[in-house]
Amino acid sequence: MNSLSFPEDFLWGVATSGHQVEGNNTASDWWAWEPGKIEGGLTSGRACDAWNRYEEDYATMKSMGLNAYRMGIEWARVEPRPGMWDDAAFAHYEAMMESLSEKGIAICLTLYHWVLPKWVADQDGWENPATCDAFLRFVQEVVNRLGKYPLLWCTLNEPNVYTMFSYVTGEFPPEKRSLRAARRVTRHLLTAHAGAYSIICEGGSKSADPNSRPLIGIAHNMTDFAPASHSPFDRAIAKYQSKSWNSSYIEALVTGRMPGPFGDGKPIPGLAGSLTYMGLNYYTRRTVAFRPNGISNAFSQEVFPRGTELNDFGWAVCPEGIYNCLVELGKLRIPVYITENGVADANDSMRPRYIVEHLREVWRAIGSGVDVRGYFYWTFQDNFEWRAGYTQKFGLFELDPTDPNLQRTPRRSAEMYAKIAKANGITESISTKYLGK
Numbered sequence: 001m002n003s004l005s006f007p008e009d010f011l012w013g014v015a016t017s018g019h020q021v022e023g024n025n026t027a028s029d030w031w032a033w034e035p036g037k038i039e040g041g042l043t044s045g046r047a048c049d050a051w052n053r054y055e056e057d058y059a060t061m062k063s064m065g066l067n068a069y070r071m072g073i074e075w076a077r078v079e080p081r082p083g084m085w086d087d088a089a090f091a092h093y094e095a096m097m098e099s100l101s102e103k104g105i106a107i108c109l110t111l112y113h114w115v116l117p118k119w120v121a122d123q124d125g126w127e128n129p130a131t132c133d134a135f136l137r138f139v140q141e142v143v144n145r146l147g148k149y150p151l152l153w154c155t156l157n158e159p160n161v162y163t164m165f166s167y168v169t170g171e172f173p174p175e176k177r178s179l180r181a182a183r184r185v186t187r188h189l190l191t192a193h194a195g196a197y198s199i200i201c202e203g204g205s206k207s208a209d210p211n212s213r214p215l216i217g218i219a220h221n222m223t224d225f226a227p228a229s230h231s232p233f234d235r236a237i238a239k240y241q242s243k244s245w246n247s248s249y250i251e252a253l254v255t256g257r258m259p260g261p262f263g264d265g266k267p268i269p270g271l272a273g274s275l276t277y278m279g280l281n282y283y284t285r286r287t288v289a290f291r292p293n294g295i296s297n298a299f300s301q302e303v304f305p306r307g308t309e310l311n312d313f314g315w316a317v318c319p320e321g322i323y324n325c326l327v328e329l330g331k332l333r334i335p336v337y338i339t340e341n342g343v344a345d346a347n348d349s350m351r352p353r354y355i356v357e358h359l360r361e362v363w364r365a366i367g368s369g370v371d372v373r374g375y376f377y378w379t380f381q382d383n384f385e386w387r388a389g390y391t392q393k394f395g396l397f398e399l400d401p402t403d404p405n406l407q408r409t410p411r412r413s414a415e416m417y418a419k420i421a422k423a424n425g426i427t428e429s430i431s432t433k434y435l436g437k
């Protein structure tokens with residue numbers, strides 16, 4: 001097997017979000033909601049203490065040969081009360097970004113990764129159209145103060161997952177179960193994205209070409225759906241889910257109208273064409289059989305074909321799924337970045353192969369003409385995995401939240417990923433080891 005090389009200037013990074021790694025995001029809705037809700041009993045707490053340990057963490061990234069980092073900025077931290085900007089918090093984010101820039105690590109900055117200031121949640125969060133205006137004031141402030149740093153702007157992380165968990169299945173705050181609310185929220189999120197796009201176009205850093213626009217996109221969670229059988233019902237439900245989960249958001253960003261079931265088909269001002277790159281978060285394939293069991297089950301049951309490998313979270317591992325998603329995104333004819341891909345695997349027995357097999361599919365998609373420009377592994381260190389707390393381990397580095405020193409211990413896959421980043425591709429020895437001949 002030969003080595004698989006990637007395009008020049010390809011970004012090799014890791015992805016995180018503010019709330020999951022920083023620790024002590026005390027003015028947020030999640031902080032208030034967590035007690036009693038989180039598996040394993042531990043709330044986000046100190047998380048990885050990334051807020052204080054960033055110098056050490058970024059030095060590790062640099063030593064691994066990584067040239068990109070996806071991080072979040074927590075709205076709750078910089079605007080803990082309405083209209084009150086926390087200068088110290090902004091200065092702290094600036095110091096983090098300065099440190100990354102000095103190390104030659106490009107920044108992908110996520111503006112909204114599911115967590116709101118508590119005061120925004122108390123005003124009905126994304127159900128309230130006023131949240132769009134408040135969000136845009138926050139975005140304007142971020143652009144004014146930190147606009148020169150990010151290479152990539154990610155306005156929203158996975159609006160589909162957020163809306164599903166917070167407003168359909170009710171697993172995340174505010175624990176609603178209402179398709180009507182989900183539609184309102186989707187509309188407001190997309191409105192906020194469109195507004196953020198134009199603010200960042202005005203004020204975000206541009207490349208050498210003065211006419212060029214900054215790289216602005218969303219991180220879209222896509223699942224590769226497959227029917228459980230040849231039955232027309234199973235085929236129809238797989239197709240429907242792929243449309244509603246994957247394609248409808250892409251359609252909305254292209255046409256400016258969000259179709260059903262999460263949209264109302266009416267135009268959203270400024271939305272059409274409001275992105276200069278597309279971010280893909282890919283984890284799994286779902287093989288689905290039709291069941292008349294209601295919208296919160298998406299009228300289906302997941303089945304696992306014989307031999308399906310499952311991660312610790314119970315998600316099916318399916319490398320070719322990332323290829324299928326990339327090919328769909330390739331039709332947009334804009335650059336694509338893999339803003340997340342990873343596996344919950346506490347003992348690191350699957351992760352090295354998971355990474356290599358997914359990267360081979362990324363490489364294949366590039367060969368098929370998809371303009372993929374970067375890959376961010378989720379995640380750097382084990383962190384606060386939302387409702388699953390610290391029970392699911394996605395990190396290249398092991399981290400025990402009860403360890404007073406919060407020691408970061410490299411797993412074997414950290415070393416392997418560093419080799420890939422340094423070689424800008426899958427070396428012959430890695431390929432022989434994990435992909436066979």
Ligand code: FCB
Nearest residue numbers: 017157158161378385394
């Ligand atoms: C994604 C989220 C990310 C993390 C991974 C495992 O859906 O964007 O925050 O929880 O899943």
